[in-house]
Every structure is written in C-alpha cells, then in structure tokens.
Amino acid sequence: MASFTPPAPGSNLNNDDLIRHFLCSPQGGMRRSNRTNTLVIVSNHVASIYDDRWVDDVLHYTGMGQVGSQSLGFNQNRTLNESGSNGVCVHLFEVFTAKTYTYIGEVVLTDKPYQEMQFDVEGKDRFVWIFPLRLKSGVLPAIPDDTLKQLVQLKEKRARKLSDAEVEALARRQGQVNVGKRNARVTQHQRSPWVAEHAKRRSKGQCDLCKEAAPFNRKDGAPYLETHHIEWLVHGGADTVENTVALCPNCHRKMHVLDDQADRKLLVARLNVY
Numbered sequence: 001m002a003s004f005t006p007p008a009p010g011s012n013l014n015n016d017d018l019i020r021h022f023l024c025s026p027q028g029g030m031r032r033s034n035r036t037n038t039l040v041i042v043s044n045h046v047a048s049i050y051d052d053r054w055v056d057d058v059l060h061y062t063g064m065g066q067v068g069s070q071s072l073g074f075n076q077n078r079t080l081n082e083s084g085s086n087g088v089c090v091h092l093f094e095v096f097t098a099k100t101y102t103y104i105g106e107v108v109l110t111d112k113p114y115q116e117m118q119f120d121v122e123g124k125d126r127f128v129w130i131f132p133l134r135l136k137s138g139v140l141p142a143i144p145d146d147t148l149k150q151l152v153q154l155k156e157k158r159a160r161k162l163s164d165a166e167v168e169a170l171a172r173r174q175g176q177v178n179v180g181k182r183n184a185r186v187t188q189h190q191r192s193p194w195v196a197e198h199a200k201r202r203s204k205g206q207c208d209l210c211k212e213a214a215p216f217n218r219k220d221g222a223p224y225l226e227t228h229h230i231e232w233l234v235h236g237g238a239d240t241v242e243n244t245v246a247l248c249p250n251c252h253r254k255m256h257v258l259d260d261q262a263d264r265k266l267l268v269a270r271l272n273v274y
Contacts, residue, residue: 004036006091007103010141018093018101030064030076032088039079039088041107041262045151051118053190057140058110059092063129066121070128071147072113079130084109092133096147104141110134121172123166152193159197160222167201170194171241195244196227202274205248210251226252230267232259242271 007013007021016024022040024031029048031040043052043061052061063077064071072081083090092104111132120126159167171194205214205223214223225246231237245267247255255263 004038007098007104009103009105009138011103013093013101013103014099015101016057022063022091028064030080032076037088039076039083039090040093041080042091042093042095042101046095046098046154048095054140057134059133061092061131061133062116062118063113063131067126068120069126072129076137077129080109081113081129092135094143096143096151098274102141104135104145105138106136107133108136117191119170119173126204133214152191156191156196159193160220162194162197164201167194167198168241171198191233192239195239195241197239199244199246200225207248207251208270209247209255209263212248215248215250224249228252228255230264230271245271 001008004022013021016025018040019026019135022031022033022038023035024033024040029044030043031042032038033040041061043059045052049216051060054060063080064075064076070077072078079086079088080090082088090107092107093101094104098178109131113129113131115127116130117125118128159170162170171192171195199208200222203223203225205225206212207214207225208244216224218224226249228245228247229237229239229243230245231243233239238242254260
C-alpha cells in the first residue's frame with residue numbers, strides 16, 4: 001500500500017493534484033483508491049444535481065447513481081455504507097468554484113443512511129440514499145465569504161433560467177428538508193435558490209407588502225425584487241415556499257428594521273391566497 005498523508009483542511013487542489021495525492025480515479029463524486037485504501041467523496045455545489053447540505057456539523061451527503069433510484073449496495077455506496085468496518089478511510093472535498101477542490105477532512109458515518117426523494121439527471125422523481133457524515137476530528141474549515149456569495153449568485157442565475165414549473169417543484173421539495181448552514185467568517189445559511197426564484201415569479205413583479213411594481217428590471221428583463229423570510233432563519237424560520245415572500249428594496253429594509261407584527265400577518269394572509 002502506498003504511503004499517504006492527507007492535505008491540510010482548507011487546502012485547494014485541482015483535479016490533477018487530487019489524483020496524485022490519493023492515487024484515485026480522475027472523475028466522479030465517489031473515488032475509491034485501493035493503493036491508499038481511501039474513498040474520496042466530492043460534494044460539488046457548482047455542477048452536481050444533488051442536494052448535499054450541512055446541518056449541525058453533519059453533512060447529509062447524497063450517494064452514487066444519477067438515473068433512477070439508488071441502491072445502497074451499488075459500487076461506492078456500499079463502500080461508504082460499510083466504512084465503519086471495512087477499514088477504508090473516507091476523505092471529503094467540497095467544490096465551491098469550478099475545478100477547485102477544497103479539502104474538508106476525514107469523515108465518518110454518524111448515523112445510518114436514510115432515503116430521501118430527489119430528482120435524477122432526467123428531472124424524474126427517485127429515491128436516493130443520504131449518508132450522514134461528521135468530521136473525524138477538528139472543526140470545519142471556514143470558507144471565505146466571497147466564495148460562498150459567488151456560489152449563491154451562480155445558483156440564482158441558474159434558477160432564473162428554469163421554467164415556472166421546474167422552479168416550483170424544486171422550491172416545494174426544499175420544504176421537506178432542513179435548511180443547511182456552514183462556517184464562513186460568520187455562519188451563513190445556505191438558502192435555496194429555487195425557493196427564492198419561486199417567490200419572485202409568484203409575485204408577478206409586485207411587492208408582496210406594498211403591492212407596488214418592482215422599482216426597476218434586471219438586465220435580463222426580470223423585475224427586481226428581494227426575497228424575505230417572514231419568520232427569520234436566525235429565529236428558526238424555514239426556507240420554504242410558505243415562509244418566503246418577494247419585496248421591493250424599501251419594504252425589505254422596513255421588515256428588517258421594524259419587523260412589524262401587522263406587516264407579518266398581512267404577508268402571511270397574502271401568501272394564503274396564492
């Protein structure tokens with residue numbers, strides 16, 4: 001077996017570096033290496049169809065298989081499922097910027113895998129296996145704020161290109177899972193771009209509070225509105241269709257300054273008639 005020392009947590013590698021370090025295959029989200037007795041798993045937030053998310057320092061990682069329902073006994077799903085007893089060390093990378101692999105650390109299963117409904121690469125409902133993973137030691141490396149903000153902007157841009165039906169389906173699916181968050185320079189909640197885009201389209205270009213038209217249009221012609229959680233995420237609110245509205249910048253600032261109970265009740269009432 002080849003000698004092996006993992007990178008430092010927070011290190012950024014390109015794909016060639018990753019291959020040389022772990023002696024693994026050049027592609028895929030789960031890469032087994034017999035030479036280093038490791039399994040490299042990649043949570044790709046830029047290009048993946050999967051909905052991996054951190055909740056209370058546990059990564060809920062989606063297994064292998066892009067079409068149809070996944071099998072727990074399939075290929076590296078089995079390796080990961082049996083990693084507590086097969087002697088294979090599991091190493092996690094996350095991708096926040098295209099072609100850049102950020103090493104997070106060695107992870108272990110913290111609970112039994114469970115099934116969840118997600119879309120496959122063809123946009124069809126299917127069951128996937130979710131693996132709850134926790135860092136073996138240490139704490140999550142902080143990711144620069146700018147990196148996470150650029151990722152959010154990329155996802156929002158992609159959301160605007162989807163049809164109304166696709167956005168609504170993804171937004172409503174989001175309500176079935178816990179909102180993710182991770183360490184940056186401050187803790188940043190990972191808001192769903194589908195929920196945000198759905199709220200903006202549902203409003204038909206009008207602020208959900210003052211009912212005035214959006215103050216201007218984006219360069220792509222879409223009305224400019226900002227999304228707001230009626231019950232704030234920091235207060236335990238959910239990132240769901242039922243808790244998210246589209247506001248003009250003035251009303252959005254008003255809600256964050258005053259958080260007036262009458263305005264909150266009005267927004268809830270208006271959501272109920274959509």
